[in-house]
Amino acid sequence: MTVLFAVVIALAAVSSLGVVLSRQTIYSALSLVLTVSMLAVLFLLLNAQFLFAVQLIIYAGAVMVLFVFIVALLSPDSEDRPTLDLRAVIGILGIVVVTSLVFVAARNGITYNTNGFHGVAVGSANNPYHAFSFPQDAVNNAGNVQTVAGQLFTNYLLPFEITSMLLLIAAIGAVYLTRRSSQ
Amino acid sequence: MLNPNLFPYLLALSAFLFTVGATGVLIRRNPIVVFMCIELMLNAANVALVAYGRFLNSEEGQIFAFMVIVVAAAEVVVGLALITQIFRLGRELDVDDLSEMKE
Numbered sequence: 281m282t283v284l285f286a287v288v289i290a291l292a293a294v295s296s297l298g299v300v301l302s303r304q305t306i307y308s309a310l311s312l313v314l315t316v317s318m319l320a321v322l323f324l325l326l327n328a329q330f331l332f333a334v335q336l337i338i339y340a341g342a343v344m345v346l347f348v349f350i351v352a353l354l355s356p357d358s359e360d361r362p363t364l365d366l367r368a369v370i371g372i373l374g375i376v377v378v379t380s381l382v383f384v385a386a387r388n389g390i391t392y393n394t395n396g397f398h399g400v401a402v403g404s405a406n407n408p409y410h411a412f413s414f415p416q417d418a419v420n421n422a423g424n425v426q427t428v429a430g431q432l433f434t435n436y437l438l439p440f441e442i443t444s445m446l447l448l449i450a451a452i453g454a455v456y457l458t459r460r461s462s463q
Numbered sequence: 464m465l466n467p468n469l470f471p472y473l474l475a476l477s478a479f480l481f482t483v484g485a486t487g488v489l490i491r492r493n494p495i496v497v498f499m500c501i502e503l504m505l506n507a508a509n510v511a512l513v514a515y516g517r518f519l520n521s522e523e524g525q526i527f528a529f530m531v532i533v534v535a536a537a538e539v540v541v542g543l544a545l546i547t548q549i550f551r552l553g554r555e556l557d558v559d560d561l562s563e564m565k566e
Contacts, residue, residue: 338536381478443530
C-alpha cells in the first residue's frame with residue numbers, strides 16, 4: 281500500500297515537471313494525461329471511488345481530448361527551452377520553499393495529527409467539524425458513492441444546481457466566442 | 464487503516480504540483496501550455512481536499528473537489544474557445560505578445 285502511494289506520488293510529480301519543461305506542446309499534453317491519471321489512482325487509494333471515476337471521465341477523457349484536439353488543430357511551433365531568467369529563478373525558489381514548508385508544517389501536526397484538527401478528536405462534541413464528520417461505518421455500509429450522493433443531493437443541493445448553471449453559461453459563452461462574425 | 468504518516472507527503476505533493484503549475488504559468492509563453500498549468504494547479508487543490516477529507520473521515524472534501532472539477536471543465540471550454548479565436552485573428556500564439564489590454 282505504502283509502496284503504491286510512493287510510486288503514484290513520484291510519477292505524478294515527475295510528469296508534472298514534464299508539463300512545464302516539454303518543448304513540444306503535444307508532449308506537455310501527454311504528460312498532463314499521465315499526471316491526471318496518477319491523481320485518479322491516488323483518489324482511489326484515498327477511498328474516493330466516485331472522484332476516481334469523475335477524474336478519469338472528465339479530466340483524462342473529455343478535457344485532455346479537447347486539449348489534444350486544439351493542439352492538433354492549431355499545431356503551435358515548438359518553444360525554446362525556458363531560459364533561466366528571473367521568472368524561472370522565482371519559480372524554482374517558490375517550488376522548493378513552498379513544498380518544504382508545507383511538508384515540515386504538516387509533519388509537525390500544524391494542521392492535522394492522528395486525532396484530527398488541532399488535536400480535537402473527529403466526531404467529539406467540541407469538534408467544530410462534528411456536524412459534518414462522516415463516520416467510517418456509514419461509508420463502509422453504504423459505499424463511498426452513495427454517501428457522497430447523499431450529501432450532494434441534500435446539504436449541497438444548491439451549490440450542485442449552481443454548478444449546472446455555470447456549465448450552461450460556459451457552453452453558451454464558448455458558442456458565442458467561436459461563432460463566425462457576420463460583417 | 465491508512466498510515467497517518469502519509470498525510471504530509473500528500474500535502475507536499477499538493478504544494479509541489481501547485482507551485483510547478485504556477486512556475487509554468489510564469490515561464491511558458493504558449494497559451495495552451497499556460498492553460499495546462501492552470502489545470503495542474505486546480506488538480507493540486509483537489510489532492511489537498513481529498514487528502515483532508517480522507518484523514519478527517521469526512522465526505523466534504525470529495526464534494527468540494529467535485530465542484531472544483533466542474534469549474535475546471537467550464538474554464539477549459541471558455542479558455543480554448545478564446546485561444547481558437549486568437550488563432551483565427553491571425554495572431555501568433557504567445558502570451559507575451561497578447562498584451563493590448565494593458566495599454
